[in-house]
Amino acid sequence: MPPIAPDPPMQNASLISYSVACPHRAAHKEGPMFDHHATLKKHFDALRTTADFFSLRYVRESGQYLSVRKNVAEPPHLNHDEGVMLTVRLNGVEAYAATHDISLAGLQAALERAEQQALRIKPHALLDLRAQQVSSDVADYLSPELNQPFPALSDCYQLLGDESAAVPKDERLVSWDVSLGLTQVEQIYLNSAGAELRQAQRFVFPGVSVTAYDSTDSQTRTLGGTNFGQQGGYDVIRRFGLVGAAPRVADEALQLLLAPNTPQGPRDLLLMPDQMILQIHESIGHPLELDRILGDERNYAGTSFVKASDFGHLQYGSRLLNVTFDPNIPEQLASYSHDDDGSAASKQFLIREGLLLKPLGGALSQFRAGMGGVANSRASSWNRPPIDRMANLNIEAGDQSLAQMIGGIESGILMSTNRSWSIDDARNKFQFGCEWGQLIENGELKGVVKNPNYRAISAQFWRNLSAVGDASTFQVLGTPNCGKGEPNQVIRVGHASPACVFSNVDVFGGDA
Amino acid sequence: MNDFKALVQWLTQAITDKEQFHLGYAAEASEFVRFNHAKVRQAGQVQQASVNLKLISDGRHADLSITLAGDSELDRQRLAEGLQQLRETLPLLPPDPYLLLNHDAWHSHNEQAQPLPELAQVLAEISQAADALDLVGFYAAGPISRGFASSDGAFGWHQANSFNFDFSLFHANGEAVKASYAGHTWDSAEFARRLQQARDQLDFLGRPLHTLAPGQYRAYLAPAALEEIIGIITWGGFSAQAIASKGSSLQRLYAGEQHLNERVTVQERISGSLSQAFSSEGYPRSDVTLIDAGQASGQLVNSRSAAEYGLSANGASGDESPSALQMAAGDLAHADILKQLGTGLYISNLWYLNYSDLPAARLTGMTRFATFWVEDGEIKAPVSTMRFDDSVYSLLGSQLEALTAERELLLSPSTYGQRNTASNLLPGALIKRLTLTL
Numbered sequence: 001m002p003p004i005a006p007d008p009p010m011q012n013a014s015l016i017s018y019s020v021a022c023p024h025r026a027a028h029k030e031g032p033m034f035d036h037h038a039t040l041k042k043h044f045d046a047l048r049t050t051a052d053f054f055s056l057r058y059v060r061e062s063g064q065y066l067s068v069r070k071n072v073a074e075p076p077h078l079n080h081d082e083g084v085m086l087t088v089r090l091n092g093v094e095a096y097a098a099t100h101d102i103s104l105a106g107l108q109a110a111l112e113r114a115e116q117q118a119l120r121i122k123p124h125a126l127l128d129l130r131a132q133q134v135s136s137d138v139a140d141y142l143s144p145e146l147n148q149p150f151p152a153l154s155d156c157y158q159l160l161g162d163e164s165a166a167v168p169k170d171e172r173l174v175s176w177d178v179s180l181g182l183t184q185v186e187q188i189y190l191n192s193a194g195a196e197l198r199q200a201q202r203f204v205f206p207g208v209s210v211t212a213y214d215s216t217d218s219q220t221r222t223l224g225g226t227n228f229g230q231q232g233g234y235d236v237i238r239r240f241g242l243v244g245a246a247p248r249v250a251d252e253a254l255q256l257l258l259a260p261n262t263p264q265g266p267r268d269l270l271l272m273p274d275q276m277i278l279q280i281h282e283s284i285g286h287p288l289e290l291d292r293i294l295g296d297e298r299n300y301a302g303t304s305f306v307k308a309s310d311f312g313h314l315q316y317g318s319r320l321l322n323v324t325f326d327p328n329i330p331e332q333l334a335s336y337s338h339d340d341d342g343s344a345a346s347k348q349f350l351i352r353e354g355l356l357l358k359p360l361g362g363a364l365s366q367f368r369a370g371m372g373g374v375a376n377s378r379a380s381s382w383n384r385p386p387i388d389r390m391a392n393l394n395i396e397a398g399d400q401s402l403a404q405m406i407g408g409i410e411s412g413i414l415m416s417t418n419r420s421w422s423i424d425d426a427r428n429k430f431q432f433g434c435e436w437g438q439l440i441e442n443g444e445l446k447g448v449v450k451n452p453n454y455r456a457i458s459a460q461f462w463r464n465l466s467a468v469g470d471a472s473t474f475q476v477l478g479t480p481n482c483g484k485g486e487p488n489q490v491i492r493v494g495h496a497s498p499a500c501v502f503s504n505v506d507v508f509g510g511d512a
Numbered sequence: 513m514n515d516f517k518a519l520v521q522w523l524t525q526a527i528t529d530k531e532q533f534h535l536g537y538a539a540e541a542s543e544f545v546r547f548n549h550a551k552v553r554q555a556g557q558v559q560q561a562s563v564n565l566k567l568i569s570d571g572r573h574a575d576l577s578i579t580l581a582g583d584s585e586l587d588r589q590r591l592a593e594g595l596q597q598l599r600e601t602l603p604l605l606p607p608d609p610y611l612l613l614n615h616d617a618w619h620s621h622n623e624q625a626q627p628l629p630e631l632a633q634v635l636a637e638i639s640q641a642a643d644a645l646d647l648v649g650f651y652a653a654g655p656i657s658r659g660f661a662s663s664d665g666a667f668g669w670h671q672a673n674s675f676n677f678d679f680s681l682f683h684a685n686g687e688a689v690k691a692s693y694a695g696h697t698w699d700s701a702e703f704a705r706r707l708q709q710a711r712d713q714l715d716f717l718g719r720p721l722h723t724l725a726p727g728q729y730r731a732y733l734a735p736a737a738l739e740e741i742i743g744i745i746t747w748g749g750f751s752a753q754a755i756a757s758k759g760s761s762l763q764r765l766y767a768g769e770q771h772l773n774e775r776v777t778v779q780e781r782i783s784g785s786l787s788q789a790f791s792s793e794g795y796p797r798s799d800v801t802l803i804d805a806g807q808a809s810g811q812l813v814n815s816r817s818a819a820e821y822g823l824s825a826n827g828a829s830g831d832e833s834p835s836a837l838q839m840a841a842g843d844l845a846h847a848d849i850l851k852q853l854g855t856g857l858y859i860s861n862l863w864y865l866n867y868s869d870l871p872a873a874r875l876t877g878m879t880r881f882a883t884f885w886v887e888d889g890e891i892k893a894p895v896s897t898m899r900f901d902d903s904v905y906s907l908l909g910s911q912l913e914a915l916t917a918e919r920e921l922l923l924s925p926s927t928y929g930q931r932n933t934a935s936n937l938l939p940g941a942l943i944k945r946l947t948l949t950l
Contacts, residue, residue, distance in 0.1 A: 072608070072609060072610065073605060073606050073608070074608075075566075075572075075573045075574050075575060075605070075608060075611075076574045076575070076601065076605070077574075077575045077577070078574065078575065078576040078577070078597070078598075078601070079576065079577040079578075080576070080577070080578050080579065080590075080594070081562070081577070081578075081579040082579055083560065083579060085556075087556075094554075095555050095556055096554075096555075096556035096557075097556055097557045097558075097559075098556065098557070098558040098559065098560070099558075099559050099582075100559060100560050100561055100562075100579055100580060100581055100582055101559070101581050101582040101583065102581065103581070103583065103586075106581070106582065106583075110557075110559075113557050114556065114557070117555055117556060117557060117631075118555075120555075120631055120632055120635065121545070121552040121555045121635065123635075123639075124551055124552045124635050124639055125551060125552050126547075126548055126549060126551035126552055126553045127553070152604070153601060153604050154604040157604070157605070157606075174757055174758050175756075175757030175758065175759065211757060211758050211759060213758040217871055218758035218759075218763065218870075218871045220759070294548070295548050295549065295648060296546070296548050296553055296554075296648075298548075298648045298680060298682060298688065299648045299649045299650060299678065299679060299680045299690070300650070300678075302863075302880075303686075383558045383560050384558075385554060385556060387554075419867075420866040420867050420868065420876075421866055422864045422865060422866040422876050422877055422878065422899075423864060423878075424863070424864070424878045424880070424897045424899070425863055425864070425878070425880050425897070426897070428897075429878065429897065429899050429950050431866075431868070431876045431899060431901070431949075431950070433866070433867070433868060451868075451869050453868055455899070455949065455950050457950075483928065486544075486546045486649075486650035486678075486927070487542075487544050487558075487650070487652065487927035488926060488927045488928040489928070490928055490929075509869075510868060510869025510872055510874060511868075511869045511872035511874050511903065
């Protein structure tokens with residue numbers, strides 16, 4: 001399971017001027033980029049309100065999901081969505097109103113609904129935000145390769161069909177599909193303090209999945225699960241190696257079907273990046289979300305084993321652990337210049353040499369908790385309010401090659417590609433499962449094992465981090481499916497990681 | 513409904529003789545209020561409406577979801593642009609061998625307009641009832657509309673007002689109890705009763721924690737805990753496509769290689785439920801017995817699976833998951849639960865389930881909220897969060913001792929993208945042996 005080669009240098013996606021060329025839009029009927037900006041600005045300036053502060057966040061999203069299953073093209077699902085959220089502050093009480101009616105009358109009506117809501121909740125409000133600072137920044141942000149055309153829909157289907165047809169004929173291969181998701185998002189944020197923030201992003205998600213069955217067991221192998229997503233264009237498909245992947249994925253599904261179960265007992269655990277991202281997400285990302293620590297999510301997503309007083313003091317992991325919030329890797333899913341509350345984003349160490357330093361908390365949570373944080377206040381769309389989310393949460397590369405890490409393990413197991421995840425509401429006791437396992441004995445990679453699972457406790461697990469892979473093992477990945485919040489929101493998050501080794505972990509297999 | 517009808521009328525005259533359409537509709541006006549420490553943490557309103565247009569021509573079809581603006585002229589224009597986009601898309605596609613259309617001109621209409629309470633009243637009642645409590649939760653309320661129309665003349669409309677207050681009460685020691693109050697008509701006395709019920713459990717949560725070692729224990733799963741197990745099974749468990757392609761966790765049950773306890777009968781029962789009686793692909797939805805006395809019975813079959821596997825479509829959704837599941841009641845009286853449990857775990861809620869081994873239907877997950885250690889039929893102490901890892905064929909098969917005679921209707925509080933109308937009607941389950949691992 002060699003990692004994908006390090007990514008080539010990419011066009012830098014940074015702050016640019018307003019004069020943006022219109023990219024080619026495949027399969028979507030849209031106007032030029034930011035074509036609503038002038039009208040929205042005019043409408044925004046015409047809004048009447050008694051609010052101390054108000055903001056407008058416009059989101060337009062379009063996309064397509066294409067799939068070829070067992071050599072049959074499934075009908076495409078296309079979407080086009082747009083709307084606006086207006087947020088007001090009246091005497092320090094904040095409320096929002098989201099609307100699909102983006103005419104001036106529609107925006108004015110929504111603004112008034114938000115004002116009425118703020119008045120209604122005032123006697124019961126938890127927060128007084130009169131002293132909270134707001135953004136007045138002006139900036140644009142674009143995904144890399146946004147000016148490059150994306151293949152036409154017929155070309156996409158050809159690619160998917162060719163890949164599907166490359167799955168070998170074997171009666172044990174009972175199901176497979178090859179898919180391609182494409183999402184384009186434009187967002188315009190305006191506020192009464194003068195902020196004007198625009199971003200245009202394109203996200204690409206290639207996928208392959210093959211299921212093998214032998215009348216007693218079934219095993220599914222994929223190309224990275226649902227975690228091979230990046231910002232960009234066709235280059236994403238190329239980087240993740242979709243073309244030519246299906247025969248290898250199918251072969252690995254057959255290998256798993258023939259493999260013995262993962263043996264039970266403590267072993268050193270070598271996690272590849274497409275499992276590391278799940279490990280980071282569940283047992284570092286969620287516990288460090290400041291709104292969880294402040295108790296907002298106790299009824300749904302949960303709380304955290306981390307306390308506010310732990311920052312600056314808690315040795316979260318071994319000294320090899322360096323965790324960053326990094327919005328600056330252009331192709332990563334959650335790279336941006338500003339979050340959805342208008343805060344400027346920059347790379348920050350959350351954990352350095354194992355010591356916990358900063359939470360994942362946006363401007364509001366920082367104001368509430370009286371501590372520093374990062375620009376991670378994010379909303380899934382126009383109809384949901386921003387809350388603390390993971391964005392790009394990464395582990396910095398170390399100094400060991402994959403061969404060195406394997407060579408340093410006496411009794412261990414390599415696991416890759418997440419397929420099962422479960423963790424308690426405080427993000428401590430977890431059990432994760434992978435698609436692919438290979439035993440490691442006396443420094444050498446040995447046979448394939450199926451149903452590789454492991455369980456541990458977050459607060460102890462990261463202290464067992466015993467080796468961190470170098471840049472040659474580092475992969476930029478991410479998931480479109482992080483759920484949280486009330487009302488519920490599912491959002492894209494990026495995770496980049498090298499392969500890592502954890503000592504003495506409880507591993508086990510399945511029933512079959 | 514008139515806005516939707518106007519779009520259907522326009523579309524009917526806009527298509528050519530060779531074209532057909534399906535038009536789905538979803539709209540809601542929602543009030544969202546989240547609470548932390550018994551105060552309002554975040555509040556707002558959301559108005560949204562969208563259509564899903566499927567254009568069919570010459571054996572090809574494609575779907576386009578479009579957000580509406582709420583302005584009839586602009587919405588017609590967006591629909592016209594969508595129609596044009598799909599007309600340009602279809603020639604790029606091969607014919608679909610699994611396209612199976614329902615040409616029946618069925619009609620379905622369900623409209624419920626019970627008035628919802630004023631938000632100010634709800635806030636006042638919650639504030640009063642939660643006095644001195646650490647309440648955290650979420651209130652969602654407002655009208656929901658769903659529609660469907662086809663060029664063959666089918667027309668379905670579903671509209672209902674509803675509210676869902678999903679909340680937890682936290683003890684100072686961090687332990688908590690979860691409850692909810694949901695429905696069409698807000699009854700102040702019923703809300704006060706439910707909150708008081710949760711408040712009563714807080715007293716038990718204040719006792720010193722009982723620490724359990726991993727091992728096997730007798731356990732009672734309250735309906736909300738059983739819902740988590742049923743919920744993960746519905747990730748493809750009853751789906752015709754998942755069963756055929758070996759992605760179903762119940763593949764061995766449907767192959768006849770495994771069975772569940774004869775007490776287990778599970779139905780998808782749309783009739784009388786809160787969900788619309790028609791699918792997004794234009795089929796009236798049928799009631800289906802999925803598990804009959806522990807044996808596999810029907811599957812959830814959408815039109816695509818019907819065409820691919822030679823089955824009869826029964827109005828299942830695109831992902832063939834249930835939305836109005838019922839499990840048959842047993843004979844264990846509510847008053848006898850603790851007595852029959854004897855010594856073991858009383859589990860109110862489970863959390864974050866996933867598969868340890870999907871083909872073997874082996875699950876793992878956590879206890880969450882009020883979980884108690886019971887000795888000789890009496891609650892002794894709350895139990896710290898524990899992980900279980902066990903098979904459905906054990907939990908609902910060989911180790912299932914009893915199901916309760918009373919069932920609980922659990923309305924989904926889910927609001928991903930839009931407010932969910934799914935529900936589960938479930939008993940509690942007494943399990944002889946639950947395996948805890950961490």
